[in-house]
Amino acid sequence: MNFVRIGEKPEISRLPLFRDMDDGKRERIFSGSFLQVFPPQLTLFAAGQQSDFLYVLVDGLVELYAVSAGRETTMRIVEPVTSFILAAVVTDMPFLMSARTLVSSRILLVPAALMREVIKQDAALMQATMQELAVGYRGLVRALTDMKLRQSAERLGNYLMEQGVRLGDPEAFELKGEKRVLASLLGMTPENLSRAFGVLRDHGVGVSGSRVTILDRDRLARFSRPDPVPPDPI
Amino acid sequence: MNFVRIGEKPEISRLPLFRDMDDGKRERIFSGSFLQVFPPQLTLFAAGQQSDFLYVLVDGLVELYAVSAGRETTMRIVEPVTSFILAAVVTDMPFLMSARTLVSSRILLVPAALMREVIKQDAALMQATMQELAVGYRGLVRALTDMKLRQSAERLGNYLMEQGVRLGDPEAFELKGEKRVLASLLGMTPENLSRAFGVLRDHGVGVSGSRVTILDRDRLARFSRPDPVPPDPI
DNA sequence: TCGATCAATTGATCTATATCAATCACTGCC
DNA sequence: GGCAGTGATTGATATAGATCAATTGATCGA
Numbered sequence: 217m218n219f220v221r222i223g224e225k226p227e228i229s230r231l232p233l234f235r236d237m238d239d240g241k242r243e244r245i246f247s248g249s250f251l252q253v254f255p256p257q258l259t260l261f262a263a264g265q266q267s268d269f270l271y272v273l274v275d276g277l278v279e280l281y282a283v284s285a286g287r288e289t290t291m292r293i294v295e296p297v298t299s300f301i302l303a304a305v306v307t308d309m310p311f312l313m314s315a316r317t318l319v320s321s322r323i324l325l326v327p328a329a330l331m332r333e334v335i336k337q338d339a340a341l342m343q344a345t346m347q348e349l350a351v352g353y354r355g356l357v358r359a360l361t362d363m364k365l366r367q368s369a370e371r372l373g374n375y376l377m378e379q380g381v382r383l384g385d386p387e388a389f390e391l392k393g394e395k396r397v398l399a400s401l402l403g404m405t406p407e408n409l410s411r412a413f414g415v416l417r418d419h420g421v422g423v424s425g426s427r428v429t430i431l432d433r434d435r436l437a438r439f440s441r442p443d444p445v446p447p448d449p450i
Numbered sequence: 451m452n453f454v455r456i457g458e459k460p461e462i463s464r465l466p467l468f469r470d471m472d473d474g475k476r477e478r479i480f481s482g483s484f485l486q487v488f489p490p491q492l493t494l495f496a497a498g499q500q501s502d503f504l505y506v507l508v509d510g511l512v513e514l515y516a517v518s519a520g521r522e523t524t525m526r527i528v529e530p531v532t533s534f535i536l537a538a539v540v541t542d543m544p545f546l547m548s549a550r551t552l553v554s555s556r557i558l559l560v561p562a563a564l565m566r567e568v569i570k571q572d573a574a575l576m577q578a579t580m581q582e583l584a585v586g587y588r589g590l591v592r593a594l595t596d597m598k599l600r601q602s603a604e605r606l607g608n609y610l611m612e613q614g615v616r617l618g619d620p621e622a623f624e625l626k627g628e629k630r631v632l633a634s635l636l637g638m639t640p641e642n643l644s645r646a647f648g649v650l651r652d653h654g655v656g657v658s659g660s661r662v663t664i665l666d667r668d669r670l671a672r673f674s675r676p677d678p679v680p681p682d683p684i
Numbered sequence: 685t686c687g688a689t690c691a692a693t694t695g696a697t698c699t700a701t702a703t704c705a706a707t708c709a710c711t712g713c714c
Numbered sequence: 715g716g717c718a719g720t721g722a723t724t725g726a727t728a729t730a731g732a733t734c735a736a737t738t739g740a741t742c743g744a
Binding site for chain 2: 263264282283284285286287288289291302303304306307309310311312313335336339342343345346347349350351352353354356357358359360361362363364365366370403441443444445448
Binding site: 367368404405407408411425 | 703
């Protein structure tokens with residue numbers, strides 16, 4: 217367990233969540249938090265547990281998953297630098313999701329009680345928390361719509377288009393995490409993910425290992441029918 | 451278009467969202483808002499539109515639905531007294547969902563800009579908004595998990611158990627809205643909703659029209675495997 | 685009271701996706 | 715360099731749920 221080192225601060229401070237708040241208050245949060253490195257495939261917390269920390273993934277990759285009816289499903293693949301499990305911290309309710317590292321990860325742990333306390337004191341932090349929750353809410357509305365209305369290959373197509381934009385190069389990028397995790401995120405089996413990639417090959421998508429190339433964006437869009445409302449910025 | 455009448459205030463003021471805020475500020479919001487009655491089956495707003503108002507359903511029934519890939523799906527059945535479409539208002543982004551009245555409804559319209567302005571001024575309102583979004587976020591996490599992991603009859607079983615508790619009598623209650631809307635909410639066709647009710651008949655559920663009776667709660671729970679983490683209050 | 689209308693139900697298929705079963709292709713290690 | 719071990723792919727089959735097609739039942743107005 218280490219306290220937050222100087223080198224880490226800038227990228228964490230640059231997060232929308234902490235960016236606009238009072239410097240002293242931010243310092244207070246950071247000095248009460250600690251950075252920890254976790255090995256791959258380690259369970260960080262399980263659904264049902266009391267939410268003792270807000271997590272900020274600084275480096276690595278984390279999977280959030282939910283369990284129900286004896287099976288599990290990936291809810292989110294968290295890429296750095298992002299906070300996660302904010303809603304549980306804000307409501308002071310047990311986690312609905314579990315988390316595990318997919319690769320070795322450096323994570324900032326902010327004590328939930330401290331976070332809740334400073335939120336109450338700092339209007340900018342509260343505002344940012346509110347925004348983050350609202351944006352997250354809308355992301356889930358999209359995800360649920362996607363799951364209810366689109367079929368698997370279309371979901372994959374949309375995911376690839378969005379991921380391309382998010383990662384900076386809409387034409388070509390690397391998939392994050394194993395394909396089986398991606399399959400679970402998209403609500404399908406690994407077998408069907410393979411077949412879905414096969415389908416998309418005829419609609420302007422190239423894949424080789426985890427390298428994805430979007431050869432014909434219009435063609436892919438025509439097939440996967442992206443949401444008319446464009447994605448929210450951050 | 452009428453301004454908020456005295457008679458309406460108490461139940462709106464009692465909403466968690468407005469309950470704890472400064473009285474003067476609340477007055478400011480209410481005097482800038484108006485109550486309106488809408489006939490059944492009227493579209494209140496459509497996805498993609500700029501979010502000009504926060505809506506509070508005072509009386510009646512409203513359906514929130516999303517459209518994608520040419521089809522539509524019910525996202526939420528809003529019962530009084532509840533605010534809706536808060537995330538769009540907070541982020542000042544276009545609606546992701548459309549809304550229509552299912553029956554004649556009395557609705558409070560709070561101008562979105564006014565809402566955002568007062569949120570910035572009143573810490574208690576901001577806090578309540580944050581809480582509401584966090585609770586909503588968790589509701590969507592549950593809904594998405596449900597859709598991904600449970601099959602249709604189980605989803606129905608869980609819905610009925612929760613609805614019973616929410617409406618005050620876990621043993622017997624009336625379904626809100628038409629069954630076709632419920633089917634869409636639960637991500638199935640009306641035909642399959644009928645069959646799902648048929649399945650649940652062997653698992654402690656009685657139905658007659660829109661009247662649902664839960665004859666054997668344990669049996670139903672055994673079948674539909676409710677979430678181990680209990681639902682959030684409010 | 686009788687049709688007309690529309691939601692709900694029931695039955696018969698069809699289809700997207702899951703499941704089961706190999707096989708293939710890496711990756712790392714001895 | 716070869717061979718476990720693991721993830722990805724491909725193929726064959728099974729199944730939950732959709733779709734199509736009537737039929738039933740309830741509501742409402744003439």
